[in-house]
Amino acid sequence: MNEHRALDRSRALAIEDWFRANARDLPWRAARSAYAGLVSESMLQQTQVARVVERFTQFMARFPTVHDLAAADEQEVLAIWQGLGYYRRARHLHQAAKAIVEEHDGVIPADINALRALPGVGRYTAGAIASIIYHRPEPIVDGNVYRVLARLDAQNKPASDAEAQRWGWSRASELVQLARDPGAFNEGMMELGATICTPRAPACSDCPVRAGCRAHADGRADVIPPPKQRAAVEAR
Numbered sequence: 001m002n003e004h005r006a007l008d009r010s011r012a013l014a015i016e017d018w019f020r021a022n023a024r025d026l027p028w029r030a031a032r033s034a035y036a037g038l039v040s041e042s043m044l045q046q047t048q049v050a051r052v053v054e055r056f057t058q059f060m061a062r063f064p065t066v067h068d069l070a071a072a073d074e075q076e077v078l079a080i081w082q083g084l085g086y087y088r089r090a091r092h093l094h095q096a097a098k099a100i101v102e103e104h105d106g107v108i109p110a111d112i113n114a115l116r117a118l119p120g121v122g123r124y125t126a127g128a129i130a131s132i133i134y135h136r137p138e139p140i141v142d143g144n145v146y147r148v149l150a151r152l153d154a155q156n157k158p159a160s161d162a163e164a165q166r167w168g169w170s171r172a173s174e175l176v177q178l179a180r181d182p183g184a185f186n187e188g189m190m191e192l193g194a195t196i197c198t199p200r201a202p203a204c205s206d207c208p209v210r211a212g213c214r215a216h217a218d219g220r221a222d223v224i225p226p227p228k229q230r231a232a233v234e235a236r
């Protein structure tokens with residue numbers, strides 16, 4: 001194993017171990033089912049964890065299985081979704097439940113391409129379900145994960161940059177393949193970005209991967225990644 005790969009392996013294992021010791025107690029983690037994963041990931045797109053917790057519990061009490069959701073009236077699904085906003089997600093989730101019942105015998109698929117074929121399931125949500133529920137080495141990248149990756153390697157491009165996104169998915173893929181449990185690694189990256197490696201004033205002294213973090217070593221943790229560049233305004 002070369003030096004770079006060995007560093008990545010030690011990062012992946014450190015993040016997994018840290019996650020197991022520090023995971024927040026969230027209701028979908030306790031449920032540990034593909035259906036709970038699908039519902040929670042749909043709700044978490046563009047909504048903060050604290051707001052999702054209460055609504056997730058109500059949603060699961062009313063629609064405890066994918067069959068219950070598939071058979072529900074759309075207006076009732078939208079009513080339970082109330083407060084989370086972005087109702088298109090609720091419609092997509094309802095359509096996905098119908099597709100899972102009709103095309104997959106009610107079993108949420110593990111294959112990344114089959115997941116991505118479901119309504120409203122993008123690359124991130126598919127990777128989250130495949131890795132967290134089915135333990136497949138599929139990457140996930142959102143704003144939190146990109147920030148951690150960028151700081152670890154001192155990648156100095158904003159998350160909005162298309163090339164930086166390609167780089168982020170590629171690095172996330174390399175790292176998740178070195179993890180013992182891809183789901184614990186991916187959840188650890190999300191959790192690290194949300195609680196320790198925050199956009200401003202990251203708590204590097206509490207970070208499990210600070211020893212191999214280039215941004216921390218360079219004293220540039222709080223300026224990487226840079227914000228999205230505004231289009232230059234021409235002076236007149």
Ligand code: SF4
Pocket residue numbers: 148151152196197198202203204207208209210211213214215216221
């Ligand atoms: Fe983020 Fe600091 Fe950890 Fe580096 S050492 S990953 S900058 S929290």
